[in-house]
Amino acid sequence: DIQMTQSPSSLSASVGDRVTITCQASQDISNYLNWYQQKPGKAPKLLIYDASNLETGVPSRFSGSGSGTDFTFTISSLQPEDIATYYCQQYDNLPLFGGGTKVEIK
C-alpha cells in the first residue's frame, strides 16, 4: 500500500513569509497528487490538482510542484486568511490523504 508522509505537521510563520509544505509518497505516483485547505469547522477546499494545477478561483500565491514521490506546496506570501490545515492527497490507486499541516501566524 502507498504511504503518504506530509511534513511538517505544524508551522508558525509571519505574514508575508514564504511557506513550504512537503508530501512524500512511498512509491511513484506520477503527478496524481492534490492539495486541500481546511479551515476550522469547514469542509476541505481543493487548491491544487495534479500536483501543479491551480483550481479556478484560487489565489496565485498558492502553488504546487513535484512528480514521482516528492511534492511541494508553497504559499508565496502568507496572508492572515491562509490560517488553516493543509492536506495532500494521492489518487494513484484509491485516495489517501497525508497527515495534514497546521499553519499558524507567528
Added chain:
Amino acid sequence: EVQLVESGGGLVQPGGSLRLSCAASGFTFSDHYMDWVRQAPGKGLEWVGRTRNKANSYTTEYAASVKGRFTISRDDSKNSLYLQMNSLKTEDTAVYYCARVTTVAPGGGAFDIWGQGTMVTVSS
C-alpha cells in the same frame, strides 16, 4: 449552484446502524464518481469509499477500516448518494463528508465539491 448536502447523522450506540444521504444539485450527478470522506474529532481526513458511475458499472471501493460494514449506493434518478453504516464502532465517530470526484480515471481524481458534513457519534 453546484452543491452537495449531507443528512442523516446523529447519535447511535455501538453495534447500531445509520444511513447517511447526500443530495446533489447543480451538476450532472450521474457522470461522476462520488466518495465519502470522514474526519474524526481533532484528526485528519480519512477516505471511506467510492461509487463509480454507470459507465463504470457503479462499482464500489472501500477503505479497509469499513469494508464489510459500510455500503455505498447511489440513485441517479434522485441525484442522491448514500452511506449505509452497520456494526458501528466508537472509532467510527466522525464528521462524514460526501465529495464529487473530478475525473473517471482509474484512481479517480481530485475532490472538487464537498458537502458541509454530517456528524456521526457512536457512543453508549
